[in-house]
Amino acid sequence: MSQFLWVVFPYICLTTFVVGHFWRYRYDKFGWTTRSSQLYEDRLLRIGSPLFHFGILAVFLGHVMGLGVPKSWTEAVGISEGLYHFMAVSIGAFAGFATLVGMAILIYRRRTNGPVFSATTKMDKAMYLVLATVIVLGLVNTVIANIIGHYDYREGVSVWFRGIFFFDLHPELMAEAPLGFQLHGLTAMFLFALWPFTRLVHVFSAPVGYLTRPYIVYRSRDYQELGSHRPRRGWERINR
Numbered sequence: 706m707s708q709f710l711w712v713v714f715p716y717i718c719l720t721t722f723v724v725g726h727f728w729r730y731r732y733d734k735f736g737w738t739t740r741s742s743q744l745y746e747d748r749l750l751r752i753g754s755p756l757f758h759f760g761i762l763a764v765f766l767g768h769v770m771g772l773g774v775p776k777s778w779t780e781a782v783g784i785s786e787g788l789y790h791f792m793a794v795s796i797g798a799f800a801g802f803a804t805l806v807g808m809a810i811l812i813y814r815r816r817t818n819g820p821v822f823s824a825t826t827k828m829d830k831a832m833y834l835v836l837a838t839v840i841v842l843g844l845v846n847t848v849i850a851n852i853i854g855h856y857d858y859r860e861g862v863s864v865w866f867r868g869i870f871f872f873d874l875h876p877e878l879m880a881e882a883p884l885g886f887q888l889h890g891l892t893a894m895f896l897f898a899l900w901p902f903t904r905l906v907h908v909f910s911a912p913v914g915y916l917t918r919p920y921i922v923y924r925s926r927d928y929q930e931l932g933s934h935r936p937r938r939g940w941e942r943i944n945r
Contacts, residue, residue, distance in 0.1 A: 710891065711876035715869055718898035725901025726909070739907045745820040749810055756807030763800035764843070767793070772866045776859040793847060801844040808837060832903040835896050842889040849885060862886050 730737060742750075770779075771793065779789060812833055815821050849856070861878045868874040879887060900906070 707876045707880045710887075711865065711879040712874050714891070715874075715894050718894040719869070721898040722900055725898075726906065729901050729906055737906055737910065739904050740824055742815075742818075742821045742824050745824070746814060746818045749814040749818075753807045753810030753814060756803050757811060758807070760800050760802075760804030760807055763796065764804055764840075767797050767800060771859065772863045775863070775867075797847050798844065801840060801847065805837070805840050805844065808833070808840070812837075828899075828903045832896075832899060832905060835892060835899060839889065839892045839896055842885060842892060846883075846885045846889055849883065856883055856886070858882070858886060862890065866890075 780786075815825050815829075846858070861882050865875050865878045879890060882890075
């Protein structure tokens with residue numbers, strides 16, 4: 706069971722994450738969107754969306770440092786153990802709380818606004834449930850690891866996580882971790898597997914094409930006006 710939970714299951718989820726995005730982009734480009742509901746309601750959206758998005762960005766950066774950067778590296782640049790835990794509790798807890806509050810506002814908005822609720826799919830509901838579970842477990846683990854308990858996840862969970870990318874996992878480290886960290890790891894992996902089939906795909910979208918796309922032409926142009934020069938993209942003559 707330990708081998709399945711901490712070796713096989715992570716690779717199943719991450720493979721689904723990669724292949725699922727490729728499939729979604731290949732066969733569902735028109736569905737690659739957040740399905741914006743701003744037209745239906747924007748008062749709560751203006752509050753909840755920044756809290757959620759900036760909060761989740763800070764949470765992501767915190768995980769990059771906590772899981773991706775070895776403990777010896779931060780100590781080498783002068784970040785002591787005490788300073789690291791202080792930043793983890795203060796910044797991490799604040800970011801996690803902001804994310805949770807922002808998501809609660811967005812969920813309340815979806816549930817209480819008729820048109821917004823009608824635009825909510827079953828996958829949206831499943832995504833919110835799993836994401837909320839991951840965030841709550843992360844907040845609980847932050848308090849337990851840095852205030853109440855004495856578990857150093859940087860010598861356990863972090864080592865296991867980095868091993869995923871080098872095909873050198875140590876399942877015994879996760880098997881010995883507290884239950885909260887185990888549940889957080891499993892639900893996070895499940896979220897990765899669910900990701901390609903939800904609105905979360907918009908994380909990998911950037912409106913780069915807007916910088917070079919042509920203006921929309923609402924009137925026809927006389928062909929002779931173009932002269933002998935080849936028209937720019939988007940200004941080609943349309944025969945009507």
